[in-house]
Amino acid sequence: MGFDLLPILLSTLIAGTPLVYAGLGELITERAGVLNMGVEGTMVTGAVVAFAVALTTGNLWLGVLAAMAAGALLSLLFAVLAISFRANQLAVGLAMTIFGTGLGSYLGKPYVGMALVQDATQAGGGLAQLPVVGPLFSAIHPLIWLSWDYCSAAVWYFLARSRAGLALRAVGEAPTSAHAIGYPVVRIRYWATLFGGAMSGIAGAYMSTVYASLWTEGLIAGRGWIAVALVVFATWRPERCIAGAYLFGGATMAQLFAQSAGIGLPSELMSALPYLATIVVLVLISRDSSLMRLSVPASLGKPFNPQG
Amino acid sequence: MPLPEADLGRQFRLELRGISKSYPAVRANDRIDLTVAPGEIHAVVGENGAGKSTLMKIIYGMVRPDAGDVLWNGRETQISSPAEAQRLGIGMVFQHFALFDTLTVAENIALALPEKLPLKTVATRIVEVASRYGLPVDPGRHIYTMSVGERQRVEIIRSLLQKPGLLIMDEPTSVLTPQAVDTLFVTLRELAADGCSILYISHKLDEIRALCERATILRGGKVTGVCDPRRESSNAMARMMIGAEIQAISSARTVTAGSERIAIRNLSLPASDPFGTTLSEISLSIRGGEVLGIAGVSGNGQQELLAALSGETVLADPKVITIDGKPAAHLDPRQRRAIGLSSVPEDRLGRGAIPSLPLSDNALLTNGGADSVRGGFIRLDKVKAFAERCIAEFGVRGGNADTPAGSLSGGNLQKFIVGREILQAPGVLVVAQPTWGVDVGAAIAIRQAILDLRAKGAAVLVISEELDELFEIADRIAVIAGGRLSASVPRGQFDRDAIGLSMSGQFAGSSTPPEASRVHSV
Numbered sequence: 026m027g028f029d030l031l032p033i034l035l036s037t038l039i040a041g042t043p044l045v046y047a048g049l050g051e052l053i054t055e056r057a058g059v060l061n062m063g064v065e066g067t068m069v070t071g072a073v074v075a076f077a078v079a080l081t082t083g084n085l086w087l088g089v090l091a092a093m094a095a096g097a098l099l100s101l102l103f104a105v106l107a108i109s110f111r112a113n114q115l116a117v118g119l120a121m122t123i124f125g126t127g128l129g130s131y132l133g134k135p136y137v138g139m140a141l142v143q144d145a146t147q148a149g150g151g152l153a154q155l156p157v158v159g160p161l162f163s164a165i166h167p168l169i170w171l172s173w174d175y176c177s178a179a180v181w182y183f184l185a186r187s188r189a190g191l192a193l194r195a196v197g198e199a200p201t202s203a204h205a206i207g208y209p210v211v212r213i214r215y216w217a218t219l220f221g222g223a224m225s226g227i228a229g230a231y232m233s234t235v236y237a238s239l240w241t242e243g244l245i246a247g248r249g250w251i252a253v254a255l256v257v258f259a260t261w262r263p264e265r266c267i268a269g270a271y272l273f274g275g276a277t278m279a280q281l282f283a284q285s286a287g288i289g290l291p292s293e294l295m296s297a298l299p300y301l302a303t304i305v306v307l308v309l310i311s312r313d314s315s316l317m318r319l320s321v322p323a324s325l326g327k328p329f330n331p332q333g
Numbered sequence: 334m335p336l337p338e339a340d341l342g343r344q345f346r347l348e349l350r351g352i353s354k355s356y357p358a359v360r361a362n363d364r365i366d367l368t369v370a371p372g373e374i375h376a377v378v379g380e381n382g383a384g385k386s387t388l389m390k391i392i393y394g395m396v397r398p399d400a401g402d403v404l405w406n407g408r409e410t411q412i413s414s415p416a417e418a419q420r421l422g423i424g425m426v427f428q429h430f431a432l433f434d435t436l437t438v439a440e441n442i443a444l445a446l447p448e449k450l451p452l453k454t455v456a457t458r459i460v461e462v463a464s465r466y467g468l469p470v471d472p473g474r475h476i477y478t479m480s481v482g483e484r485q486r487v488e489i490i491r492s493l494l495q496k497p498g499l500l501i502m503d504e505p506t507s508v509l510t511p512q513a514v515d516t517l518f519v520t521l522r523e524l525a526a527d528g529c530s531i532l533y534i535s536h537k538l539d540e541i542r543a544l545c546e547r548a549t550i551l552r553g554g555k556v557t558g559v560c561d562p563r564r565e566s567s568n569a570m571a572r573m574m575i576g577a578e579i580q581a582i583s584s585a586r587t588v589t590a591g592s593e594r595i596a597i598r599n600l601s602l603p604a605s606d607p608f609g610t611t612l613s614e615i616s617l618s619i620r621g622g623e624v625l626g627i628a629g630v631s632g633n634g635q636q637e638l639l640a641a642l643s644g645e646t647v648l649a650d651p652k653v654i655t656i657d658g659k660p661a662a663h664l665d666p667r668q669r670r671a672i673g674l675s676s677v678p679e680d681r682l683g684r685g686a687i688p689s690l691p692l693s694d695n696a697l698l699t700n701g702g703a704d705s706v707r708g709g710f711i712r713l714d715k716v717k718a719f720a721e722r723c724i725a726e727f728g729v730r731g732g733n734a735d736t737p738a739g740s741l742s743g744g745n746l747q748k749f750i751v752g753r754e755i756l757q758a759p760g761v762l763v764v765a766q767p768t769w770g771v772d773v774g775a776a777i778a779i780r781q782a783i784l785d786l787r788a789k790g791a792a793v794l795v796i797s798e799e800l801d802e803l804f805e806i807a808d809r810i811a812v813i814a815g816g817r818l819s820a821s822v823p824r825g826q827f828d829r830d831a832i833g834l835s836m837s838g839q840f841a842g843s844s845t846p847p848e849a850s851r852v853h854s855v
Contacts (some may be wrong), residue, residue, distance in 0.1 A: 106817065136370075168829060188443070188449050190441065191436070191440055191444060192444060194433075194436070195433050195436065195444050197431040198434065198435055198436070199431070199433050201431065202430075202432060202433060203433075204395075204415065205393075205415050205418075205425070205427065205431040205443070206415060206419070206431060206444060206445040206491075207414065207415045207416030207418075207419050208416075208444070209416075273525075274654035275440075294455075315606070315607040318606060318607055318608070319477075319607050320435075323435075325436070
């Protein structure tokens with residue numbers, strides 16, 4: 026039993042992690058009242074940048090940092106258009122996805138077909154040499170456990186306990202009120218958007234350097250959209266968002282196992298299953314309309330003009 | 334509360350010199366001078382659109398003036414943002430509260446404090462200030478569960494914790510029961526006695542005469558007078574405010590006892606929205622030639638009742654609402670219109686009219702009968718003629734039939750919407766807040782139109798937060814509180830105190846106590 030369970034759990038973690046990053050990033054952005062639909066495009070760009078940098082320098086972490094910077098840069102462009110110039114957030118977000126996907130394809134052209142060779146025990150650093158837990162660290166990529174401590178725990182603590190998190194929630198709830206009691210709404214929204222972009226960048230980096238170790242068009246395959254949907258269906262709560270991410274991961278792996286076991290369904294249909302399963306479960310969770318009403322950041326998607 | 338003479342002789346807490354601010358269409362503030370001494374309660378009076386709000390926003394740093402100087406404690410100051418205003422010691426209690434619904438009282442207040450304190454310390458401080466000024470409030474409660482009066486208390490406590498030298502109160506009593514207004518005035522006087530200056534924005538002259546030591550009166554963006562309201566008559570101040578005498582409305586007060594035109598029997602409706610109110614066991618009946626007024630503090634079920642009446646909320650049992658004896662509760666708004674019920678909702682832009690469409694199209698929205706539509710095609714000439722009739726008969730200014738609804742001022746749009754419904758000669762008219770945000774002249778015209786409709790034998794239901802308005806036009810008044818409706822009181826037995834008590838949920842003879850979570854005597 027335990028023999029079978031461990032690889033399934035491991036592969037669930039592996040497949041769910043990009044959604045943990047992208048989902049939590051978007052969650053913070055949306056909690057500030059900004060709806061950035063450009064996650065997919067940001068992930069694509071992040072994936073290419075990380076792959077290129079990791080391949081040329083031979084250092085995974087430089088690649089991840091570069092992807093964060095690229096993601097933040099793309100979301101900065103989004104922020105300038107949607108926050109400063111108050112353009113329609115949906116339209117700008119969609120444009121960013123198209124732009125990011127195109128940019129990724131363009132930048133990625135020379136890297137198609139190349140493989141990134143890396144040693145997982147190297148990535149884990151000295152931790153893999155520890156007794157007992159050492160093998161766990163070599164099996165679980167550092168980007169996965171980083172997504173727990175530094176991302177999930179930090180995001181939860183930030184939102185639930187910190188003063189800055191309270192200000193962020195206040196801005197998303199009622200920007201006019203937040204402005205009236207003296208909070209820099211525009212600046213807070215900028216930071217939230219940049220954070221979301223950087224996290225999408227990490228998610229993309231993870232896809233190309235850890236999950237696949239190669240770059241190809243269609244690598245992200247709509248995971249950015251799933252991340253956006255996750256945030257909504259998770260009623261803007263980090264713990265639900267993480268659960269949804271691993272649900273998607275589990276379903277992805279389950280259908281892979283099912284395919285290799287030779288179930289007689291078209292593979293395209295099987296590949297669609299994780300998306301479907303995630304959406305169905307989350308819709309069921311979020312059916313309670315009054316819960317949605319209480320959870321949604323009231324100003325989500327609405328531009329704010331500090332001059333009234 | 335007389336001030337120590339020495340205080341008046343010293344420098345002013347706040348002094349404005351020649352403040353001007355123009356918007357593309359209007360000169361909102363035109364060379365305004367204003368002085369407030371420490372510990373003074375100073376009224377700023379004017380009609381809607383007189384420039385009060387702009388002036389307050391300038392003082393609070395939300396809007397930058399085009400010209401003029403602001404002096405704080407005698408020193409020239411640039412107030413560039415609300416944060417800056419707070420640093421100087423200027424607090425503001427907003428008309429539409431600047432609170433966060435899904436956060437608790439303590440979180441809301443912690444957000445506004447300059448120091449970062451743990452929530453527990455904030456809660457202790459809230460309780461201290463609350464008991465000092467008689468403003469009881471529970472720091473752990475979420476804002477969305479609170480009544481409007483309680484929310485105002487939270488706003489006031491929030492301002493007080495910032496230890497302001499000047500507190501701006503923007504139309505603070507429009508959401509309070511008469512008793513709550515008295516309590517608020519006691520608090521404000523205590524504050525002033527502690528040396529805090531108060532700028533009190535209002536258009537209610539009686540309140541200003543009861544509370545304030547000085548008043549600056551604005552009209553059309555200009556100061557038209559500075560006076561001691563305690564020594565002026567209401568009429569004299571109204572003249573400065575409006576620039577003309579107030580006309581009285583004329584009505585034949587003979588009740589022509591017609592037959593019942595609309596009735597609600599035992600309407601109970603669970604709230605569909607977590608921020609909404611559950612209606613319970615509401616019954617009423619209005620006869621032709623009668624105006625029933627429904628008083629109450631907003632958020633006590635008025636919106637839900639209006640939605641149930643207009644047909645926006647369709648009910649399962651047809652017999653709960655009858656119009657001229659016909660069961661109607663299962664009909665949608667169009668079907669209800671067809672059997673003679675018209676309604677004027679509270680929010681003009683959104684429910685009452687579509688902002689981007691011209692007035693003629695907006696007229697068509699509720700007047701889609703055989704006259705204006707034939708064979709599925711709109712008869713544009715008829716529709717336009719109807720819109721022009723609304724404009725002419727109800728004195729709508731600032732536009733013609735082709736003007737988008739959103740570009741009219743609130744008062745003029747309200748006249749148009751009321752006119753649109755009344756000109757269709759409905760048998761039953763339901764109106765919510767008919768004169769909210771409307772200038773005095775337009776308010777009189779609207780009230781007169783309602784009484785004229787009543788004289789023609791229609792039944793009218795007026796939901797209003799302005800008690801004075803209901804005293805003027807209603808034949809009977811009932812009070813809504815916590816989703817319940819009190820028995821109605823006929824004209825002649827109107828009693829401000831009794832109605833005020835009912836507004837806080839204490840119905841005479843009501844056997845069941847109102848929902849404890851929504852209704853609180855303030």
